[in-house]
Amino acid sequence: MTVTALTVAYDGAPFAGFARQSEQRTVQGTLEDAxxxxxxxxVETVGAGRTDAGVHALGQVVSFESAPGDPDAAALARSLNALCAPHVAVREVRAAREGFSARFDAEAREYRYRIAAGAVPPVLLAPYAWHVARDLDAPAVRRAAAALVGEHDFRSFCVADSAEGKNTVRTLTAVELYPAEDLGEPHLVLRVVGTAFLHSMVRVIAGSLVEIGRGARDEGWLGEALAARDRAAAGPTAPAHGLTLWDVAYPGECWV
Structure with a gap:
């Protein structure tokens, strides 16, 4: 039996995270109800990433087993969007091979974290960017971020309880900071790409890099925090609303 894969966007603000929870409004629960x-x-779905409460997505992928008589891709997208709007949208519907899992077949995940740095707070981007009320030393952030690229134990950069008894080694292929402008408002984008992520890992990375950018820590501190393998050694967890699950990549042979 083939599998249907949905590419899903959502505004995370109204939800208690992606994963279904009893008596809580979640993205997965909303999709499964629809x-x-x-x-x-x-229908039981599988998501590529279990985003936290308040975290957004443009490229979340959700899979479920198809059945004879299911609507075609266009009709399914129309029906789901009619039921899930305005906070959830199905951007694409694809057929995947038998046994496909949005979670376990993913080969890369990309997150982007928006930071509005400076005295003037964002207005239109306020729901999607963390306002840091001072300019950041972007070159220092970029130099420090290089220490995170590659395979490392990221135990210092996740929720401490979530790491108990688990393998916390992960591989990051890119940690980049660049300027951007959306809706007329300038900001910085932290782009993080890796094979898989720990709980709140990108948000702790963002919070730690902002500490360096505002001069509270020197550039070498990030490598020391990484080596410590202790959550207390790294910086604060950045707010959820600045983070977006941007894209999930899969091998070409997944699609039929």
Whole structure:
């Protein structure tokens, strides 16, 4: 039996995270309720990333087993978007091979964190960017971020309880900071790409790099925090609303 894969965007503000929870509004729960209505059967979905409460997505991927008689891709997208708007949108529907998992077949995930640095706070971007009320030393941030690229133990950069008894080694292929402008408001974008991530890992990286950018820590401190393998050694966890799951990449042979 083939699998259907949805590329999903959502505004994370109204949700208690992606993963379904009893008595909480979640993205996964919203999608599964809509799928149940459209397909007239129970559907269990798998997401590529379990984003926290308040975290957004443009490229989350959600998979579920197809069944004979399911609507075609265009009809399914229309029906789901009618039920899930305005906070969730299905951007694409694709057919995947039998056994495909949005989570376990992903070969790379890309997150972007927006930082509005400076005295003037953002207005239109306020729901999607962390306002840091001073300019940041972007070159220092870029130099420090280089220490994170490659395979490392990121135990210092995740929720401490979530790391207990788990392998915390992860591989990052890019940690980049660049200027951008959306809706007429300038900001910085921290782009982080890796094979997989720990709980709140990108947000702790963002919070730590801002500490360096504002001069509270020197550039070498980030490598020391990484080596410590202790959450207390790294910086604060940046607010959830600045983070977006931007894209998830899969091998070409996943699609049919």
């Amino acid at each position: 799928l149940r209505t459209v397909l007239r059967r129970e």
